[in-house]
Amino acid sequence: MFRVRLIDIKQGTYEVLLNIEDAEELGIHPLDRVRMSCEGGSLTSIANITDTLIGKGEIGVFSEAASALELKDGDLVNIVPGERPSSLQYIKKKMDGQKLAGQEIHAIVKDIVDNNLSDIELSAYVSAVTIRGMDMDEITDMVNAMVETGDVITFDKSPIVDVHSIGGIPGNKYALVTVPIVAANGVTIPKTSSRAITSPSGIADTMEVLAPVSHTAQKVKYIAETVGGTLVWGGSINLAPADDKIIRVEYPLSLDPRPQVLASVLAKKKAAGVEFLLIDIPTGHGAKVETESEARGLAQDFIELGRRVGIRVECAITYGSQPLGRAVGPALEAREALMALEGKEAPRSLVEKSCALAGILLEMAGVVERGRGKALAEETLSSGRALSKLKEVIAAQGGNPDISSDAIKVGQYSYDATAWEDGYVQMVNNAAVVQVCRTAGAPKDKGAGMVLWEKLGSQVKKGDRLYTIYAESKVKLERAKALAQRLVPVPIGGMLLGRVPDYRVA
Secondary structure (H helix, E strand, O other): OOEEEEEEOOOOOEEEEEHHHHHHHHHOOOOOOOEEOOOEEEEEEEEEEEOOOOOOEEEEHHHHHHHHHHHOOOEEEEEOOOOOOHHHHHHHHOOOOOOOHHHHHHHHHHHHOOOOHHHHHHHEEEEEEHHHOOOHHHHHHHHHHHHOOOOOOOOOOOOOEEEEEEEOOOOOOOHHHHHHHHHOOOOOOEEOOOOOOOOOOOHHHHHHHOOOOOOOOHHHHHHHHHHHHEEHHHHHHOOOOHHHHHHHHHHHHOOOHHHHHHHHHHHHHOOOOOOOOOOEEEEOOOOOOOOOOHHHHHHHHHHHHHHHHHHHHEEEEEOOOOOOOOEOOHHHHHHHHHHHHHOOOHHHHHHHHHHHHHHHHHHOOOOOOOOOOOHHHHHHHOHHHHHHHHHHHHHHOOOOOOOHHHOOOOEEEEEEEOOOOEEEOOOOOOOHHHOOOOOOOOOOEEEEEEEEOOOOEEOOOOOOOOEEEEEEOOOHHHHHHHHHHHHHHEEEOOOOOOOOOOOOOO
C-alpha cells in the first residue's frame, strides 16, 4: 500500500508521481501506466518518476486523479502496473499515413475524454492529423465519436440555429449583436462560444463583461427556450469534451489541423442540438484564411460534413484583412457592441457584418425569404428590439440587464499613438494588434485592449491619433506601448511606396 500525497497541479490527464525505488521494484518506467485502487474505486494513471520529491512508500497524486477517486492526503491506495491504452496503436497507424476505421477513431476519442493519454501521446495524435490529414469519412467518424462521449442537448422546439466564426481576426464581437437580432424574431439560437486561445478576446470573454457565461447544459437549454438565445462559454458544458483537451495541446504547438477544425465545430454544434448552422469565414491578408478560393474550399468541406452529420450548413465569406469595428479587448468590445445595439455611433463594419449574418440565419430558419433577411435584421436593430432581447439574455444568465455602454469600465491607464507624418493608413496589422492587446493584459484583464481610431485607407495628418492602448496596470501599459512602437500595428505612408535604388541605404 502507498500513502497519498496530494499535488495541487492540474495536468489535464490522470497522473501520479512515484519514488524511483518504488518504480524500479514495480517495473514502472516514466510515462508507463499504473492502476491505482482504493475504497472509492480504481483508476489507470500515467506514472512520473522522482528520486527527491516523493519518498519511498508514498505516491503523489495530481488534481484530476485525486478528484476522480476523492482522495485526501494520507489515504492509502494500492498500485499495480497498468496497460497502455489500445488507442496508441491507432495513433501510430495514422502517423504511418493509414486511414482509420470508425471504431479506431472512437477508441482514440474515448481515451482522450477519459484522460488516458499523456500530453506527448495526444501531441503525437494532433501532429499525425496535421501531417497526414483525414478524409471526410474519418472526420465524420470523429464528429460522431466526439458527440457520443459527451452530453447532448435536445430541444423541445424547432428550428434551432447557431453561428460560428472560425476566427483569426481581432475584435470579432459580431455575436453580441447577431444573436439578439435573431432571437428577437422568434428563432431559438443557443450560442456557445469559446474563450480566447491566442486572440485578445473570445466571444465568451466579451460576453462575460455583461453576464456570467459558465452554465450547465440544462441551464443553457432552459435559457434558450425561455428567452430565445444564449451567449455562453462552451467549455463549461460537457459538449464534445474531447475538443477542449485537444485544443490544450494544439495551443503550445501552434497547430490547427483542418480536419480537427471541421470536426470540432460540427461536434460542438451537433451536441448542442443545432439544426441550421452558419459558418463565418473571415478572409484576407492577416486572417486565418487569406484567399477567397481557399475560403470557398473550406466552406464546401463544412457543408459536406454538415450534410453527413445531419446539420444544414451555410457559409459566409467575410472581410478579414483588419479588425472588425474599432475596439479590441473584452470590455472595449462589449462596450462597442452595446453602442451598436443602443443606436449610438458605432463602426459601420460591425453593424454591416452583424446584420448580414443575422439576415442569413433568419432566411435559413424560414422567417423571411432569401434576400430579405438583412433588411429585417437592420429593422430589428434600429427599432431597439435587439437591445431589449440582449437585456433578457443578460438577465437570464445572471447579469445586470440595465447595463449600458457608458457604464462599462475599461483600463484606467492608456496611451495614445499619433501619426508621425502626413499620409494614409497602409494597413492594420492583425497579428501586431493581437500581440499588443495581449501584452496589455487581454483577455485576463477585461479592461485591457486597443481602440483603432484610423483604419485602412484613412488620410491622417501629423499628430492625429491612430490608436489608444488600454491597460489595468502601468507596467503592462508600458510593455504594450514598447511592443507597439516596435511592431507598428497601424503603419502610415504616402503614395510613394519606395524608391529603387534607395540611395539613403547605400
